[in-house]
Amino acid sequence: MMRAVSAAETVATTHPWAVHAEGLRVRAGRHLAVDGLDLALGAGVYGLLGPNGAGKTTLMRALATVTNPAGGRLALLGHPVDGRSDLRLVRRQLGYLPQHFGFYPRFTVREFVGYMAWLKEMPKAGLAAAVQRAIDRVGLTAKADARMKTLSGGMLRRAGIAQAIVNDPRLLLLDEPTVGLDPEQRLDFRELVRDLGTDTCVLVSTHLVEDVAAACTEVVLVNEGRLVWQGTAADLSGQGDPNHAGDSAAERGYSAVLRRHRAEAVR
Amino acid sequence: MTRHPTLTVIDRYATADPGLDEATVWSVEVHLEDCADCRARLAGSTTPQSRALIDRVATGLDREISAGPVPAGRARQLRYRWMTVVLLPWLVMTGAVLGCAALLTILETGLPSLVLLLAPVAPLPGVAAAWSRRTDPCWELIAGTPAAGLTMVLRRTVAALVLVIPALAAVGAGTGASLALMLLPCLAFTVATLLLGTLVGVRRAAVGLAASWTLAVVLPSLATARLPVLLQADSAGLWALTTVLLAGWATTRAGSFRRLSNSN
Numbered sequence: 191m192m193r194a195v196s197a198a199e200t201v202a203t204t205h206p207w208a209v210h211a212e213g214l215r216v217r218a219g220r221h222l223a224v225d226g227l228d229l230a231l232g233a234g235v236y237g238l239l240g241p242n243g244a245g246k247t248t249l250m251r252a253l254a255t256v257t258n259p260a261g262g263r264l265a266l267l268g269h270p271v272d273g274r275s276d277l278r279l280v281r282r283q284l285g286y287l288p289q290h291f292g293f294y295p296r297f298t299v300r301e302f303v304g305y306m307a308w309l310k311e312m313p314k315a316g317l318a319a320a321v322q323r324a325i326d327r328v329g330l331t332a333k334a335d336a337r338m339k340t341l342s343g344g345m346l347r348r349a350g351i352a353q354a355i356v357n358d359p360r361l362l363l364l365d366e367p368t369v370g371l372d373p374e375q376r377l378d379f380r381e382l383v384r385d386l387g388t389d390t391c392v393l394v395s396t397h398l399v400e401d402v403a404a405a406c407t408e409v410v411l412v413n414e415g416r417l418v419w420q421g422t423a424a425d426l427s428g429q430g431d432p433n434h435a436g437d438s439a440a441e442r443g444y445s446a447v448l449r450r451h452r453a454e455a456v457r
Numbered sequence: 458m459t460r461h462p463t464l465t466v467i468d469r470y471a472t473a474d475p476g477l478d479e480a481t482v483w484s485v486e487v488h489l490e491d492c493a494d495c496r497a498r499l500a501g502s503t504t505p506q507s508r509a510l511i512d513r514v515a516t517g518l519d520r521e522i523s524a525g526p527v528p529a530g531r532a533r534q535l536r537y538r539w540m541t542v543v544l545l546p547w548l549v550m551t552g553a554v555l556g557c558a559a560l561l562t563i564l565e566t567g568l569p570s571l572v573l574l575l576a577p578v579a580p581l582p583g584v585a586a587a588w589s590r591r592t593d594p595c596w597e598l599i600a601g602t603p604a605a606g607l608t609m610v611l612r613r614t615v616a617a618l619v620l621v622i623p624a625l626a627a628v629g630a631g632t633g634a635s636l637a638l639m640l641l642p643c644l645a646f647t648v649a650t651l652l653l654g655t656l657v658g659v660r661r662a663a664v665g666l667a668a669s670w671t672l673a674v675v676l677p678s679l680a681t682a683r684l685p686v687l688l689q690a691d692s693a694g695l696w697a698l699t700t701v702l703l704a705g706w707a708t709t710r711a712g713s714f715r716r717l718s719n720s721n
Contacts, residue, residue, distance in 0.1 A: 251597075255601055256597060256600045256601045274712070276540075276712075276715075277603070277715055278603040281601060281602055281603035281605075282603045286598070286599065286601045287596040288598065290597075291595070291597060291598055292593070292594025292595050292596065292597070292598075293594060293595060294594065294595065306598060306602070307603040308601060308604070309599060309602035309603070309605070310602050310604070311602075311603045311604055353598065405606075411602040
């Protein structure tokens with residue numbers, strides 16, 4: 191007997207780009223914070239750099255499907271993301287750590303991560319084990335049953351990372367993940383991100399250029415809602431010379447690229 | 458499909474017979490993973506040494522499990538899944554207002570039943586809190602999850618209603634108001650809030666509807682000391698019809714809840 195094959199069965203399971211944006215525009219309030227951004231990211235760890243107000247957080251929110259793009263095209267993991275599309279499939283494979291994330295103070299870390307795992311519609315059978323694994327990976331095992339309100343800033347950040355990775359996302363968005371982490375924890379974090387980046391698209395938004403230089407395979411530099419530069423971390427270090435501002439090669443490269451872009455914008 | 462290994466092979470596997478070649482051991486192992494019957498047969502042929510080892514592992518595991526944390530109870534899970542954490546303050550406030558209304562109705566016999574007048578808007582604070590940036594500290598995390606959407610709004614709305622409706626019924630029974638006339642408008646307003654919420658945000662919809670009801674119906678009835686036509690016995694059918702129609706309309710706009718808009 192013949193059986194009809196549905197479109198869902200034949201759809202490709204791998205896509206050239208985890209994130210594919212063309213002329214993306216996103217509003218933050220009335221202001222157009224992302225204005226005509228073109229971006230294509232595959233698997234790997236990407237560092238999103240840019241000055242304050244460059245539209246990094248707004249871009250992250252749009253990629254996390256929290257805000258609706260105001261224009262342009264955006265596809266995540268091969269699925270178009272706009273006002274009309276069903277977002278469930280994409281959202282199940284997405285991990286997101288917002289810049290400021292709220293939490294219920296009376297939840298324990300395990301309950302918080304478990305609640306997020308449940309919201310991400312993970313199968314019930316492996317849920318408790320996945321929660322434990324995520325908590326172990328961020329090094330919060332000893333604090334798993336402590337209430338969220340008793341945690342320090344760095345621990346909260348790590349709990350946030352745990353909820354983002356609990357569903358083994360294929361697209362992981364981390365907005366300022368290293369804020370509040372001590373130097374040793376930052377090293378652990380870089381290790382974790384490198385590990386995740388082998389088969390996942392990890393986009394890390396940060397101000398710390400040295401984090402990017404150490405943990406990211408590629409750097410995405412945005413300014414005023416547009417893509418300014420994209421390339422490997424080594425390329426970024428090669429952009430600057432000792433005359434540019436900065437204490438490390440990567441920092442000098444960062445300021446060199448930004449200054450060049452601003453000079454071109456003025457012209 | 459693999460064929461079941463013979464009992465002799467299973468016996469030899471259980472006693473770790475060196476005569477059994479590696480490929481057979483693997484195929485037996487793969488088969489055992491999926492076949493409960495053969496596992497039962499294997500259990501029958503285990504050696505005392507294997508049993509002693511399994512017992513030792515079991516005691517060790519039991520000890521570690523009893524030393525570890527207690528698994529979260531179902532009650533806590535239910536509580537956080539239905540999110541009464543966020544809703545609770547609003548529901549307490551609603552209960553207090555209804556209690557005061559009941560007290561006033563009983564004491565001030567000259568006025569129309571305040572409980573009946575306030576019943577339609579009683580669930581609105583809870584509904585507004587169900588899908589709002591301001592009341593839910595986790596909104597940014599939740600808005601990006603697949604569970605966010607109409608189902609989540611409805612689940613939280615139901616959680617609010619489950620607590621508000623018994624309170625209304627109890628207060629209504631105390632003051633002798635008609636149950637249908639209290640509950641039907643209450644449902645109609647809940648659905649209307651959700652529907653209007655798809656356009657302007659649930660919080661604004663709740664505030665707008667509550668304000669219009671207060672201005673258009675509650676205050677005039679208090680001024681004239683008479684119950685409005687809308688809340689007299691004949692209009693129950695009208696309220697039921699409105700509720701059904703609005704609910705139908707609201708389901709067609711379900712997609713709007715996928716994202717938490719700026720106005721919520």
